[in-house]
Amino acid sequence: xxxxxxxxxxxxxxxxxxxxxxxxxxxxxxxxxxxxxxxxxxxxxxxxxxxxxxxxxxxxxxxxxxxxxxxxxxxxxxxxxxxxxxxxxxxxxxxxxxxxxxxxxxxxxxxxxxxxxxxxxxxxxxxxxxxxxxxxxxxxxxxxxxxxxxxxxxxxxxxxxxxxxxxxxxxxxxxxxxxxxxxxxxxxxxxxxxxxxxxxxxxxxxxxxxxxxxxxxx
Ligand code: E4P
Numbered sequence: 240x241x242x243x244x245x246x247x248x249x250x251x252x253x254x255x256x257x258x259x260x261x262x263x264x265x266x267x268x269x270x271x272x273x274x275x276x277x278x279x280x281x282x283x284x285x286x287x288x289x290x291x292x293x294x295x296x297x298x299x300x301x302x303x304x305x306x307x308x309x310x311x312x313x314x315x316x317x318x319x320x321x322x323x324x325x326x327x328x329x330x331x332x333x334x335x336x337x338x339x340x341x342x343x344x345x346x347x348x349x350x351x352x353x354x355x356x357x358x359x360x361x362x363x364x365x366x367x368x369x370x371x372x373x374x375x376x377x378x379x380x381x382x383x384x385x386x387x388x389x390x391x392x393x394x395x396x397x398x399x400x401x402x403x404x405x406x407x408x409x410x411x412x413x414x415x416x417x418x419x420x421x422x423x424x425x426x427x428x429x430x431x432x433x434x435x436x437x438x439x440x441x442x443x444x445x446x447x448x449x450x451x452x453x454x455x456x457x
Contacts, residue, residue, distance in 0.1 A: 240413070240414050240418070240419065240420070240421065241262040241263065241291075241419060241420040241421075242260050242261060242262050242420075242421060242422075242423060242428070243261070243262060243263040243264055243265050243291075243292070243294075243400070243420055243421070243422040243423070244261050244263075244264050244265075244422070244423060244424075244425060244428065245264075245265050245266075245270070245402065245404070245422040245423055245424050246264065246266070246270055246424065246425055247264075247266045247270040247271045247273070247274050247276075247281055247285060248270075248273075248274060248425070249284065249285070249288065251425040252264060252285060252288055252289060253288070254425070255425065255428060256288070256289070258428075260428060261289065261291070262291045262292075262420075263289060263291035263292040263293060263294075263318075263420070263422075264285050264289050264291075264292075264293045264294070265293075265294040265322070265344070265366070265400070265402065265422040266281070266282060266285060266293070266294060266295055266296065266322075267294075267296050267322065267346070268296055268298060278298070279295075279311070279312070279315065282295035282312060282315055282319065283315045283316065286315055286316035286318055286319050287316065289318065290318070291318060292318055292319075292320045292342070293316070293318055293319055293320065294319075294320045294321075294322045294344045294346075294364075295312045295315070295319055295320070295321065295322060296321075296322035296323075296324075296346065297309055297312065297321065297322065297323055297324075297332075300324070300328065301328055302328040302331050302332055305323060305328060305329060305332040306332050306335060306336070309321040309323065309332055309336050309341060309343070310336070310339075310341070313336070313341040313342075320342045320343060320344045320363060320364065321336060321341055321342070321343045321344070322343070322344045322345075322346050322366075323336075323343050323344070323345055323346065323362075324345075324346055324347050325345055325346070325347050325348055325353050325356070325357065329345065330345070330356055330357065330360040330362075331360075333345060333357070333360040333361060333362050334360050334361055337360075337361040337362075337363075342363035342364075343362050343363055343364070344362065344363060344364040344365075344366055344400060345357040345360070345362040345364065345365050345366060346366045346368075346402070347366070347368060348365055348366055348367045348368065348382075348386075349367070349368060349371070349372060349382070350382070351382060351385040351386055351389060354367060354382075354385075354386040354389065354390075354397075354399075355389055357397060358389075358390060358393065358395035358397045359395075361396065361397075362397045363396065363397065363398065364397065364398050364399075364400040364420065365386065365397050365398075365399060365400060366400045366401075366402040366422070367379070367382045367383060367386055367399070367401065367402065368402050368403035369382060369383060369401060369402070369403050369404065369405075369409060370403035370404060370405040370409070371403045372403075373405070379403070379409070380409070380412050380413075380416070383399065383401055383412075383413055383416050383418055384416050386399050387399055387416050387417055387418060398419040398420055399418040399419055399420065400418075400419070400420040400421070400422060401413040401418045401420065401421040401422065402422050404421060404422065404423050404424065404427055405427070406427060406430070407427060407430050407431050409421075409427075410423065410427065410431060
């Protein structure tokens, strides 16, 4: 399973890369706005830092505008993946960009039907937003189960990229279902490492050894 970081924060990305757990990055307009920096230069900065795929989203909502912005995003660096919203214009742009060799990540997916359309359009990734479904009382993981099952029946080139992840169990359950990619906020990546028994166990090992009064080399 690939881990992407869902952030435009350079420090978080650098730390995740140091830990060796980051295979790519997803950004969106909200995440870039939070950094208070310019749009395209931020996508470029992230793309230069990360060896894997970096999703940068179009701001246009019409087909021509999406194509223009998609091409400009893709021209920034080879690893930029163009993020396009679900809808007729977005999926039409996916098809056109795919024919030009440009990869896309279809965002704001909330149903299996939408994921099926993205697969047919030739998206490289489909991003079902599971946390936002949970937020409105629906079961986000059920959507992942449905999409993984549907994609197993066909030879779509589209990978399931689990998005809007809120906690470690979203990651674990996505892995159990065989989703190819999960995009994590940095705090969820940190939480994956933690268990209180790990901390207590380490403290006990070290304090037992300290009591001997000896060092590592004694
Ligand atoms: C995915 O690519 C999106 O950037 C992201 O996962 C949205 O998550 P949110 O619901 O936490 O904003």
